[in-house]
Amino acid sequence: MMHMQRFAVILCLILGAAWVQAEAALNITITQGAVGATPIGIVPFAWTGTGQPPQRIGHIVADDLARSGLFAPVPAAKMPQQPTQPSQIDNSAWSKIGVGDVVIGGLESLGGGQYSVHFQLFDTLQNQQLLGYRFQATIGQLRQAAHRISDLVYQQLTGQRGAFNTHIAYVSTKVENGRIARFRIMVADYDGHDPQIVYSSPRPLSSPAWSPDGKYIAYESFASGRPKLYLQNLTTAKREMISDQSGLNSAPAFSPDGTRLAMTLTHDGHAEIYVMNLSTRQLIQVTHDASINTGAAWMPDGKSIVFTSDRGGSPQIYVKTIGGGPAQRLTYDGNYNAGATVSPDGKKIAFVHQAGGAFQIAIMNLGTGQMQVLTRGPLDDAPSFSPNGAMVIFSTVEGGKKVLGVVSVDGRVRQRLSGPEYVSQPAWSPYGS
Structure with missing residues (x-):
């Protein structure tokens, strides 16, 4: 010691x-989670580009929020749907599984090593958008962009500044x-x-x-x-x-x-x-x-x-x-x-x-x-x-x-x-x- x-x-x-x-890298393992964490939907981000996406933005955001202990992201396999556009969100489907907030977004290759990342946070109970941002980043900045999204979502829903980035x-x-x-x-x-x-x-x-x-x-x-x-x-x-x-x-x-x-x-x-x-x-x-x-x-x-x-x-x-x-x-x-x-x-x-x-x-x-x-x-x-x-x-x-x-x-x-x-x-x- x-x-x-x-x-x-x-x-x-x-x-x-x-x-x-x-x-x-260090491997992070949740050894004890909080009882009563709030369910949230972090839908896998849509990818516009060739091959596989360079980073799984939605996965990073879900992991961040889970590690806070305040949120319990719904596993992708258990999501009632995986919308990529606001018009595709079925509020009632999410409400049925107890999810009041859903994040959708996308990652797009702009060429020349540049990418565009966007996301929107929706309240499925009130049927309204709470947040929406778009970032431009290099491939080396994509994890940072994902952590920034986590910070914004965390602060919007808790009132406290996040510390993911x-x-x-x-x-x-x-x-x-x-x-x-x-x-x-x-x-x-x-x-x-x-x-x-x-x-x-x-x-x-x-x-x-x-x-x-x-x-x-x-x-x-x-x-x-x-x-x-x-x-x-x-x-x-x-x-x-x-x-x-x-x-x-x-x-x-x-x-x-x-x-x-x-x-x-x-x-x-x-x-x-x-x-x-x-x-x-x-x-x-x-x-x-x-x-x-x-x-x-x-x-x-x-x-x-x-x-x-x-x-x-x-x-x-x-x-x-x-x-x-x-x-x-x-x-x-x-x-x-x-x-x-x-x-x-x-x-x-x-x-x-x-x-x-x-x-x-x-x-x-x-x-x-x-x-x-x-x-x-x-x-x-x-x-x-x-x-x-x-x-x-x-x-x-x-x-x-x-x-x-x-x-x-x-x-x-x-x-x-x-x-x-x-x-x-x-x-x-x-x-x-």
Whole structure:
């Protein structure tokens, strides 16, 4: 587990590549669906062109909505009809199987590698169109167009912005003969498709963190033999070392406006949280305590952070303003609560909670202090909220292998992302990445 390892590393110390196509996409599996998900019809999109369609747009949209846990797309084989035009929709046929909303659309080849994608969302009960858009895209943008359709449908029907057209960063480790042979910082679509290598090294890489504009990733690298923090431009692949203090340089976290970076440093003999101005490289020390202080995550106002500290005798979550003042403890349930991340609206934190020997992902309402355990463990770690705050992605272990898990914030929906390599330490991108 990353946060258990982080405390161990700190205790001991107190003491590149451009975008490259990866070998295989992650496979996503829904391990638990929500009871009472709303039926919806996502009719296979009509294809106008030669041969097979380059992407199954309707299939991608159906998968997206199913993964949200709020919708239950009707399988194509069980649809009462498969209309491609509004005039062909038989509202009564859909109503008979309990479907109140139907999406139809089409994909058309325009030549020269360009495609047109259109869709319409209909309310079969009210007999009216709710949405209708047309996009133009290259072949490499078709999955993105499908995710955009999912976002629009999701928002129209729920009132909440979707997070399907986003990305995840994570660490991939290649294991050969029982030993780790290579570490890679990866970026993929939220569903694990189109994985790209950001940076690769035979030495450990960890803690990828997104800038709020989605253009940069900060991470920790041992490529030189000791931990340093790097900032990498995802468009140009330019990589810049931003912290090379003696001891540990770890746990980077961008401020909400992207101008500052929180980090954990141990150059003075113990782990403290600092904030760096990325323009001037000036450091400000935020915590002043002889205990371990690490894993900063920003509140949305950019004025305070939550972090992990064992100043009370065991790892717990605290909150502290950047400008000064005492830290306030947030977690009291159990002897281990660590690695907090803050929801986009600042109303919740997700973190690692130990109960009965298992490390699980828990969520706390900061207004009420109420905590809910979302996962089963036994080795869950590194939670990260989706940009709409509806889901949490995290590291877990299944069958002795590191994989990624996704859980809804109410705990009703669970998914697993796995691939041929070990994957861990996920970070969900902001919008616009």
